[in-house]
Amino acid sequence: MQSITVHHADASTELEAGATAIQALKALEAIRGSVVAARVTTPDGTSSQWDLDREVPDGARVACIYAETEEGRAILRHSTAHVMAQAVTDLFPGAKWAIGPPVEDGFYYDFDVERPFTPDDLERIEARMTELLREKQRFVREEVAKDDALTEFADQPYKAEIISLVDDGTILSQVDAPDPVAAGQDPTFTVYRNVRQDGEVAWSDLCRGPHLPDTARIPAFKLLRAAGAYWRGREDQPMLQRIYGTAWESKKALKAHLEMIEEAKRRDHRKLGRELELTHQPDELGPGLAIFLPNGAIVRKQMEDWIRDETLARGYVPVYTPHIAKEDLWRISGHLENYGELMYPGMEVENASYRLKPMNCPFHILAFTSRTRSYRELPLRIAELGTVYRYERSGVVNGMLRARGFTQDDSHIFCRADQIVDEVVGCIEFARDLYAAFGLGEPSRVAVSTRPEAKSIGSDEQWEYAEKALMEAAARSGYDYVIDEGEGAFYGPKIDIHARDAIGREWQLTTIQVDFNLPQRFDISYVGEDGEKHQPFMVHRALFGSIERFFSVMVESFNGAFPTWLAPEQVRVVPVAADFDAYAGEVAAALRTQGVRVHLDAADGTLGAKIRDAQTSKVPYTLVVGSSEAEARTVAIRAYGTDQQRKDVPLDGFVAEVAAEIAAKRPKDG
RNA sequence: GCCGGGAUAGCUCAGUCGGCAGAGCGAUUCACUCGUAAUGAAUAGGUCCGGGGUUCGAUUCCCCGUCCCGGCUCCA
Numbered sequence: 009m010q011s012i013t014v015h016h017a018d019a020s021t022e023l024e025a026g027a028t029a030i031q032a033l034k035a036l037e038a039i040r041g042s043v044v045a046a047r048v049t050t051p052d053g054t055s056s057q058w059d060l061d062r063e064v065p066d067g068a069r070v071a072c073i074y075a076e077t078e079e080g081r082a083i084l085r086h087s088t089a090h091v092m093a094q095a096v097t098d099l100f101p102g103a104k105w106a107i108g109p110p111v112e113d114g115f116y117y118d119f120d121v122e123r124p125f126t127p128d129d130l131e132r133i134e135a136r137m138t139e140l141l142r143e144k145q146r147f148v149r150e151e152v153a154k155d156d157a158l159t160e161f162a163d164q165p166y167k168a169e170i171i172s173l174v175d176d177g178t179i180l181s182q183v184d185a186p187d188p189v190a191a192g193q194d195p196t197f198t199v200y201r202n203v204r205q206d207g208e209v210a211w212s213d214l215c216r217g218p219h220l221p222d223t224a225r226i227p228a229f230k231l232l233r234a235a236g237a238y239w240r241g242r243e244d245q246p247m248l249q250r251i252y253g254t255a256w257e258s259k260k261a262l263k264a265h266l267e268m269i270e271e272a273k274r275r276d277h278r279k280l281g282r283e284l285e286l287t288h289q290p291d292e293l294g295p296g297l298a299i300f301l302p303n304g305a306i307v308r309k310q311m312e313d314w315i316r317d318e319t320l321a322r323g324y325v326p327v328y329t330p331h332i333a334k335e336d337l338w339r340i341s342g343h344l345e346n347y348g349e350l351m352y353p354g355m356e357v358e359n360a361s362y363r364l365k366p367m368n369c370p371f372h373i374l375a376f377t378s379r380t381r382s383y384r385e386l387p388l389r390i391a392e393l394g395t396v397y398r399y400e401r402s403g404v405v406n407g408m409l410r411a412r413g414f415t416q417d418d419s420h421i422f423c424r425a426d427q428i429v430d431e432v433v434g435c436i437e438f439a440r441d442l443y444a445a446f447g448l449g450e451p452s453r454v455a456v457s458t459r460p461e462a463k464s465i466g467s468d469e470q471w472e473y474a475e476k477a478l479m480e481a482a483a484r485s486g487y488d489y490v491i492d493e494g495e496g497a498f499y500g501p502k503i504d505i506h507a508r509d510a511i512g513r514e515w516q517l518t519t520i521q522v523d524f525n526l527p528q529r530f531d532i533s534y535v536g537e538d539g540e541k542h543q544p545f546m547v548h549r550a551l552f553g554s555i556e557r558f559f560s561v562m563v564e565s566f567n568g569a570f571p572t573w574l575a576p577e578q579v580r581v582v583p584v585a586a587d588f589d590a591y592a593g594e595v596a597a598a599l600r601t602q603g604v605r606v607h608l609d610a611a612d613g614t615l616g617a618k619i620r621d622a623q624t625s626k627v628p629y630t631l632v633v634g635s636s637e638a639e640a641r642t643v644a645i646r647a648y649g650t651d652q653q654r655k656d657v658p659l660d661g662f663v664a665e666v667a668a669e670i671a672a673k674r675p676k677d678g
Numbered sequence: 679g680c681c682g683g684g685a686u687a688g689c690u691c692a693g694u695c696g697g698c699a700g701a702g703c704g705a706u707u708c709a710c711u712c713g714u715a716a717u718g719a720a721u722a723g724g725u726c727c728g729g730g731g732u733u734c735g736a737u738u739c740c741c742c743g744u745c746c747c748g749g750c751u752c753c754a
Contacts, residue, residue: 126682127683233748234682234748235682235748236682238751243750243751248681248750249682282688282689283689289746350753398753401680403750403751404679409754410754516753516754517754552754553754584713584714585711586712612711613712619714619715620714621716624715
C-alpha cells in the first residue's frame with residue numbers, strides 16, 4: 009500500500025495514498041472550527057484552495073479555510089451561487105447561465121432568460137434553494153478535457169464562450185473561469201456536479217472551485233435583488249439578468265449583514281438631506297443638480313473655509329475662473345475630442361459656441377500662461393474651488409454622490425519632473441490631514457492606476473517615469489498601495505485615495521493625477537536656469553474630490569449628527585417656561601458672541617417636545633434653563649444621543665468649553 | 679445609455695376591482711406656561727408627475743415622455 013506524507017504547521021503524518029484534504033486535516037488534528045475548504049501547498053510551492061473531499065498529493069502542506077473568514081465566506085457564497093443557478097434551472101427551463109462569482113458581502117449569478125426576474129421570482133427561487141439545501145447534494149469535482157467540456161455545455165453558449173476564451177489565452181478574471189493557463193499549455197477544465205444522496209447528478213457547472221462538501225453546509229443565505237448586467241461587463245454584449253444574494257457562516261451573521269443594509273438605508277444622504285434640511289434636489293432643477301439649503305450650506309462653508317485656509321498655508325495660490333468658455337479652448341485642451349460626450353452641448357452667442365466646463369484644468373493653464381514663468385516660481389500650485397458640469401449618462405446620477413454639477417477643491421501644480429514625487433507626497437499628506445479633520449480617519453486604500461490599454465497619449469518614457477514617481481510617493485507616504493492596472497486617465501497615471509465611513513463602506517474621494525497631455529497641447533513653458541524654455545509637468549489633484557460627494561459621505565458616516573465644529577446648529581437653548589426666556593436669551597447671546605451657532609427655542613410647547621425636537625434635529629448640545637439656572641447663572645447640558653444631563657454647569661465654563669471644541673476643528677472622538 | 683421597479687398633501691405612506699382622494703407627521707391658529715424624546719383642539723394644504731388614447735366617466739386601464747430608485751457600464 010502506497011503512503012503519502014502531509015504537513016500542517018510543525019506536524020506531519022503519513023496517510024494512505026488517495027487521502028483527501030479533510031482526512032489529512034483530521035489526522036493532523038488541525039481543525040479548530042467550521043472549515044469550508046483547505047489551503048494546500050504542494051511540494052513545488054504552489055498554494056491553492058482545495059475541496060475538502062479532493063485528494064491531496066504527497067508532501068502537501070494543508071491548512072483550514074474557516075467559514076468566518078473572508079476567504080471562507082467567498083467559498084460559501086460561491087457554492088450558494090451554484091445552488092441558486094440550479095434552482096433557476098429548475099424553475100426556468102431553458103435558462104442559460106453565464107457566471108456566478110462571490111463578491112464583497114455576497115454573490116451573484118447572471119442568466120439569460122426569456123423575461124427578467126420579478127420579486128416574486130426571487131421568492132420562488134429562494135424557496136427552491138432551501139429545498140436543495142435540505143437535499144444535502146454533494147459538490148463533486150471532475151477534471152475534463154476541453155472537447156468534453158464543449159460537448160457537455162453545448163447548449164450553454166456562455167459557458168462555451170468561457171471555454172474558448174480560456175483556450176485562446178484571453179485571461180478572464182472571473183472566478184468561474186478556470187485558472188489562466190500559460191501559453192501553449194493545454195488547459196484543463198473543471199466541472200462541479202451537484203450530486204443527490206442517491207447518486208443522481210442534479211446539476212453541473214463549469215467552475216474553478218473549490219466548493220463546500222455539500223449544500224447542507226450553507227447555514228444562511230438570502231436573495232437580495234435582480235438587475236440587468238452586460239455579459240462580460242461590456243456594453244456591446246447582450247444584457248443578462250443578474251440575481252444578487254448573500255450568504256453567511258451563521259444566521260446571526262446574515263442578520264447582522266441585513267441590519268447593516270437597513271442602517272445604510274436609514275443613513276442615506278438623500279433621506280437625511282431632506283429631513284435635516286441640508287440639501288434640496290427638486291425636479292425643476294434637473295437631474296444631478298442640487299441646492300444647498302442653509303443647514304447644508306453652513307457645513308459646506310466649514311469645508312470650504314478649511315480647505316481654503318489649508319491650501320494657502322501649504323503654498324498654493326488662489327484663482328477664480330468662469331464656468332463657461334469658448335469651444336476653441338476645449339478643442340485645444342482635447343476635452344472635446346476625448347471627453348466630449350460628457351460635456352453639455354454648446355451655447356451659441358455672437359457667432360461663437362460656449363461650453364460649460366467639465367474640468368478646471370484649461371483655466372488654470374491660462375492662469376499659468378498669463379505671463380512668462382520662471383523656474384524660480386516652480387512648483388506653482390494654482391488652486392480653486394471650481395464648479396464643473398458633466399453631462400453624466402442618465403442612469404449613473406445618484407443624489408449628490410454622483411452629480412452633474414459639482415465643485416472640486418481643484419488644484420494644478422506646475423512643476424519640474426524631479427519635483428513630482430515631493431509634490432505628490434505633499435498631496436497625500438494633505439489628504440491624510442483632511443480625512444482626520446473631517447472624521448473619516450486614515451485613508452483605507454491608496455491605489456496607483458497605470459496606463460490604460462485603450463487610448464492614451466504620451467511616450468512610454470513619460471508614463472514609466474510618472475508611474476514610478478507616483479509609486480515612490482505612495483511608498484514614501486507610508487501607505488501600502490495597490491496597483492490598478494490600466495485604470496489611469498488617458499493623459500497620465502493617477503493615485504486615488506479611498507476612505508471608510510462609520511459603517512465600513514469605502515468611498516473614492518481624493519484623486520491625484522499626473523498630466524502630460526495639457527502642457528503639450530497648450531505648449532506651456534517656463535524659463536529655466538539655463539535661459540531656455542522648458543515644459544513643466546502638471547499634477548492635477550482634488551482632495552475632497554467633489555465637495556458634494558464628500559459632504560454626502562460625511563452625512564451618511566455621521567448619520568447626520570455632525571461634529572460640533574461642522575454642525576449647522578451647535579447649541580439649542582430651551583427655557584423650561586416663558587418666565588425664563590430672558591435668561592435663555594442671555595445664554596444664547598453669550599454663546600453667539602463667541603461665534604457659536606445657537607438657536608433659542610422660546611416658542612410654545614412642552615419641554616419634552618422641545619428636547620425631542622433638538623434630538624431629532626441632531627443638535628450637538630441642548631441647554632435647558634429654568635429658575636435654578638437663572639439664579640446661579642448655570643446651564644443644564646444634554647449632549648446629542650445621550651439621555652444624561654450635566655447639571656449646574658456655569659455658563660461661562662460651558663461657553664469656553666464649546667468654543668474650544670469648535671476651535672479645535674476635530675471630531676469629538678477623534 | 680442599457681435592464682427592471684416606481685411617482686398620490688411639505689415628508690412618510692394608505693386607497694380607488696374605472697364613479698369628482700385619505701391618515702400620521704409637519705405648517706397655521708387658539709387654548710395650555712409646562713424640568714429632559716411627542717399637551718389638546720381646530721384650520722389650511724392635492725392638475726393623484728406631464729401629454730395622448732380607450733371609456734358615459736381615467737388618479738386607477740393602454741401608449742409616449744419626464745423624473746426618481748436598484749443594478750450594469752462609466753466616474754469625483
